[in-house]
Amino acid sequence: MTDQKLIDYIHQCREFKISDEDIVRNLLSVGWSHNLIDSAFAEISLKFAAAKEILIAINNLSKEYELSKNIKTPALKNINLDIYKGEFLSITGHSGSGKTTLLNLIGLIDFPTSGEILVNNENIHKFKEKEKVEYRLKFAGFIFQFFNLLDNYTALENIIFQLRLQGYGRRKSKEKAKEILKFLGLETKANSYPKELSGGEQQRAAVGRALAKDSFLILADEPAAHLDSKNTQNLISLLREVNVKFKKTIILVTHELNYAKQADRTVELKDGAILEILQNSSPHI
Amino acid sequence: MNRFFILISFALRDASKNRTILVLVIISLSVAFSAVFLSASILEGFKQTLENGATDWLGHLIIRPADDKLNIENIDMVTDELKKIDNIESFSVRSSAVLGIKYKNELTHPYAAIGIDLEKEQSASKISDRVIEGKFIQPSKPEDLIFGLTLADALVGLDYDKKRIDLGEEVEITAMNGARGAYKVGGIIDAKSFLPNWLLIFPKEEIEKIDDSQKNSEIIVKLKDAAKLDETKKLIEEKNLNINIATWRAESGYIDDIMSAVSFITVLIKRLLIVSVFVIMSVIIFINVFQKRRQIGIVKSMGASNKFVITVYIVETFIYSVLSYAMGFLIFLLIHQYSVNNPISLLIGDFYTAYNINTVWVSLIALFGAAVGGSFIPAYIAAKTKIVDVIRGNV
Numbered sequence: 231m232t233d234q235k236l237i238d239y240i241h242q243c244r245e246f247k248i249s250d251e252d253i254v255r256n257l258l259s260v261g262w263s264h265n266l267i268d269s270a271f272a273e274i275s276l277k278f279a280a281a282k283e284i285l286i287a288i289n290n291l292s293k294e295y296e297l298s299k300n301i302k303t304p305a306l307k308n309i310n311l312d313i314y315k316g317e318f319l320s321i322t323g324h325s326g327s328g329k330t331t332l333l334n335l336i337g338l339i340d341f342p343t344s345g346e347i348l349v350n351n352e353n354i355h356k357f358k359e360k361e362k363v364e365y366r367l368k369f370a371g372f373i374f375q376f377f378n379l380l381d382n383y384t385a386l387e388n389i390i391f392q393l394r395l396q397g398y399g400r401r402k403s404k405e406k407a408k409e410i411l412k413f414l415g416l417e418t419k420a421n422s423y424p425k426e427l428s429g430g431e432q433q434r435a436a437v438g439r440a441l442a443k444d445s446f447l448i449l450a451d452e453p454a455a456h457l458d459s460k461n462t463q464n465l466i467s468l469l470r471e472v473n474v475k476f477k478k479t480i481i482l483v484t485h486e487l488n489y490a491k492q493a494d495r496t497v498e499l500k501d502g503a504i505l506e507i508l509q510n511s512s513p514h515i
Numbered sequence: 516m517n518r519f520f521i522l523i524s525f526a527l528r529d530a531s532k533n534r535t536i537l538v539l540v541i542i543s544l545s546v547a548f549s550a551v552f553l554s555a556s557i558l559e560g561f562k563q564t565l566e567n568g569a570t571d572w573l574g575h576l577i578i579r580p581a582d583d584k585l586n587i588e589n590i591d592m593v594t595d596e597l598k599k600i601d602n603i604e605s606f607s608v609r610s611s612a613v614l615g616i617k618y619k620n621e622l623t624h625p626y627a628a629i630g631i632d633l634e635k636e637q638s639a640s641k642i643s644d645r646v647i648e649g650k651f652i653q654p655s656k657p658e659d660l661i662f663g664l665t666l667a668d669a670l671v672g673l674d675y676d677k678k679r680i681d682l683g684e685e686v687e688i689t690a691m692n693g694a695r696g697a698y699k700v701g702g703i704i705d706a707k708s709f710l711p712n713w714l715l716i717f718p719k720e721e722i723e724k725i726d727d728s729q730k731n732s733e734i735i736v737k738l739k740d741a742a743k744l745d746e747t748k749k750l751i752e753e754k755n756l757n758i759n760i761a762t763w764r765a766e767s768g769y770i771d772d773i774m775s776a777v778s779f780i781t782v783l784i785k786r787l788l789i790v791s792v793f794v795i796m797s798v799i800i801f802i803n804v805f806q807k808r809r810q811i812g813i814v815k816s817m818g819a820s821n822k823f824v825i826t827v828y829i830v831e832t833f834i835y836s837v838l839s840y841a842m843g844f845l846i847f848l849l850i851h852q853y854s855v856n857n858p859i860s861l862l863i864g865d866f867y868t869a870y871n872i873n874t875v876w877v878s879l880i881a882l883f884g885a886a887v888g889g890s891f892i893p894a895y896i897a898a899k900t901k902i903v904d905v906i907r908g909n910v
Contacts, residue, residue: 330906339816339902359821367818374906378813382532392817394521439817451906 236262236270249471275494275509285446285479286313286336291345293331293502305331307502309345313481315446318473320482320493328502329483330451336481337370337449338362367396371440371478373450377432379424385435386411386420392442410438414468430461434468441472448472450482454489466492522823525814526830533803540799540835541842544886547795548843549850551788551878556851556868558781562774564864568708569767571641574606574735575744576751577766579759590731593756597736602747605638606736607631610722611729614715617687618670618680625691626666628715630722639737642706642716649682649702652718659701660686661716667703669713679703688715690726707864709769773863785878789885796835796889800828804897811897812905821898828894829887836886840879 236257243253250271257267291309294302306328313319313336321329334340336347338354346353354365372378379388386407393403411417414434424432433453440448450469454462466482466489473480482493490496496508530537580587587593590608597606610630616623633652637643643651652661662670667679680686684700706712723730738747748760764770804811811824851868858865 334903334906337816339906363818363820366816372816372906374816376908378809378816378905380810380813382528382810391521391525394517395818397517399517400520443818 233266233270236266237274240270240274244474249467249474251467251470272509283315284312285315285317285349287348288312288332288336289346289348291332291335291347292343293328293335293340294343304502306335306342309502309504311497311504311507313479316473316477316479317495318470318480318482318493320484320490320496321499322484322487322490322496323499323505325485326501327499329485329499331502332499333449333451333481333483336447337372338365368443369445369447371443371445371448373433373436373440373448373453375452375455377424377429377436377456379432379435379439381424384421384423385416385427385431385438388424388435389438389442392439396442396444407438407442410441411435413441414438429456430458430464433457433461433465437465437468437472441476441478446479448478448480450480452483452485454484454486462486462489518823522826522830526827526834529807529827530831530834536799536803537835540795541839543795543799544792544835544839545842545846547788547792548840548878548882549846551785551792551882552844552847552870552875553850553868554781554784554788555874555878556847556870558778559869559871559874560854560867561777563869564707564861564866565767565770565773566763568706568864569763569770570737570741571645572706572708572711573763573766574639575738575741575763576736576748577761577763578734578736578751579732579761581757581759585729585732587731587734587758589756590734593734593758596754596756597734597751600747600750602739602743602750604737604739605635606734607635607639608719608731609636609733609735610719610727611732612722612726613691614725615689616670616715617689618684622689623670626713626715628688628717628722630717630719632719639735642704642711645704645706645711646702647705649700651702651704652716653701654718656701657718657721658698660688660698661702661704662700663712663714663716664703664705665709665712666715667700688725692726692728694725696725707862789881792882793885793889796832796886797893799835800832800890801893801896803831804828804893808897808900809905811900812902815900816902816905824898824900825891825894828890828897832886832890832894833883836883840882844875 239257240253243256244250248256254267258264288309288311291306292304293306294304296302309332321332323329331340335342335355338357341355347355349365349369354362357365379385380391383391386404389407389410390403393406394400398406408417408420411420414437416431416434416438419427419431419435422431424435427435433456436453437448440450448469453469454465457465469480469482470492472478480493482490484490487496490498491508491510494510496510498505498508578587578593587608594606594608597603609632612628612630613625614628615625631642631652633643633654646661647664649661650659653659662680664679670680680700682700682702685697686700687695687697689695704711704716717725736747738744744762748762751758751760814824815821847870851870854868858867860866
């Protein structure tokens with residue numbers, strides 16, 4: 231049985247925007263055991279899942295790639311999954327398991343062979359072109375494996391550009407972009423171009439750009455693939471912080487299970503099908 | 516408005532960050548632009564040279580006797596009425612004759628001759644400015660005649676072999692009525708026009724002394740505003756003076772023939788250049804967008820629409836065009852200035868390039884249309900870049 235005091239403490243800490251990493255550290259320092267902390271986080275996650283409303287409903291989703299005429303290869307097979315508002319979900323699996331394909335379908339940058347993805351009870355793949363653009367602009371933010379920042383723009387300008395696309399004025403975008411960079415610890419690199427930034431800094435700038443969107447959802451496709459372990463952990467912690475502080479739903483695609491398990495839930499794919507959905511007890515630091 | 520500024524800033528950034536492409540585009544387009552202006556100005560220059568050749572000799576309107584008469588019988592009434600018309604700057608009454616020339620004991624076949632009133636002619640035509648040897652008609656020397664260049668050449672042999680009758684040489688003139696007179700070669704003119712170069716020019720009183728059958732045979736009229744040519748012609752006609760009035764263009768039908776030939780060639784060149792601008796722009800933007808497909812995919816993943824991407828490249832083309840147009844126009848102005856300062860002497864007159872503001876506007880619209888049109892297809896292809904290809908690193 232989980233100690234209610236522990237659960238209340240975690241809630242209070244989160245309200246004060248203390249990261250889960252720091253909460254765990256604090257609890258361990260005052261003598262709480264790993265087991266109790268894990269079960270408290272697990273219970274919070276379960277309640278969270280039960281209380282939260284469904285943001286994205288994926289029903290019988292399949293995707294086949296046509297390699298050549300009459301030769302098709304299945305990438306996703308009959309996927310059914312609900313993603314909750316404010317959730318940090320990770321999708322993991324071996325190479326070719328279909329995790330990126332699933333993310334691309336959710337991000338509306340690829341199209342399913344059958345099935346549907348419902349957002350607010352609307353099948354996003356039936357959107358008209360204008361609605362698709364609106365979805366990418368206002369609903370889903372992307373963090374890519376190759377960072378994909380605009381080369382001709384500085385870190386600050388990359389974020390400003392995203393904000394201005396959404397209709398923010400020049401001054402307001404600049405202020406907001408500076409705030410985001412400050413949050414990311416990149417304020418000293420504001421005027422650096424992508425080629426002048428390290429891999430970790432580029433990826434943080436990419437997180438900043440996704441954060442600049444008024445979106446509910448951040449889709450991160452192997453964002454740490456080109457980072458060392460320290461930067462990877464920093465990035466995962468940053469995503470968690472974004473998830474808690476800005477109440478963004480995050481879907482993280484990663485093939486590394488130890489990072490995947492730091493999400494609230496982990497969906498493991500194998501050969502295009504869901505192998506299992508794990509409810510993670512607490513972030514593993 | 517916000518979207519417009521993003522478009523402009525994105526296009527400007529894109530254009531300025533690709534300096535090699537920017538320089539290549541501006542050089543190629545500005546050369547093409549200047550060539551378009553130049554071809555238009557060559558046509559305009561030819562037109563002006565031919566027009567000047569005709570109007571410098573004939574004025575803007577030519578009045579002749581009605582029916583088959585040889586004289587304007589009511590000359591005083593006609594000249595009085597002409598004086599009353601505001602748009603008429605000046606006019607000159609001429610007399611004509613057909614005369615035989617005896618030079619070095621050889622009698623030639625008859626040539627056309629005119630008699631002019633020096634003072635009035637100087638204000639109505641520029642024939643007196645065309646003297647290349649000797650002096651123009653001098654009231655103090657009525658026996659001195661002026662020969663058209665071709666006629667002066669023809670009297671001694673081949674045309675334009677640089678051998679012509681010398682100044683001061685004597686010629687005997689014989690009229691159709693048998694009257695004769697001895698005269699001297701006072702000057703030679705090169706009117707840069709076909710007809711006056713075959714003429715023999717007398718003082719008006721002098722030609723009438725020999726043969727007055729075609730006294731007051733024509734009046735040349737110079738207008739203040741040549742654009743009101745037809746209007747002024749109609750005004751004179753409405754006075755019912757029993758005269759024939761022709762415009763300089765109707766009198767110089769050959770100009771239209773030459774113009775249509777020159778026009779065909781220059782219009783063809785101009786159209787080819789416009790097509791080349793279209794192709795240049797297509798190729799450049801295509802290369803440009805081909806290199807930037809990754810960036811286009813990223814922008815689309817950020818929420819930019821296809822329309823946004825197309826507009827960015829059209830705006831970019833617009834920027835290239837504005838810069839190229841300015842530079843092309845500058846190149847053209849330098850060539851034009853050189854041409855004006857160093858006209859080419861042709862048989863039809865001194866040729867130099869000319870342009871009018873309408874030509875500039877028409878060229879501007881045509882070239883911008885070609886440039887923007889040329890960029891549309893590659894911009895459309897660019898807009899179709901798939902985000903998924905960018906994510907997979909396929910572009």
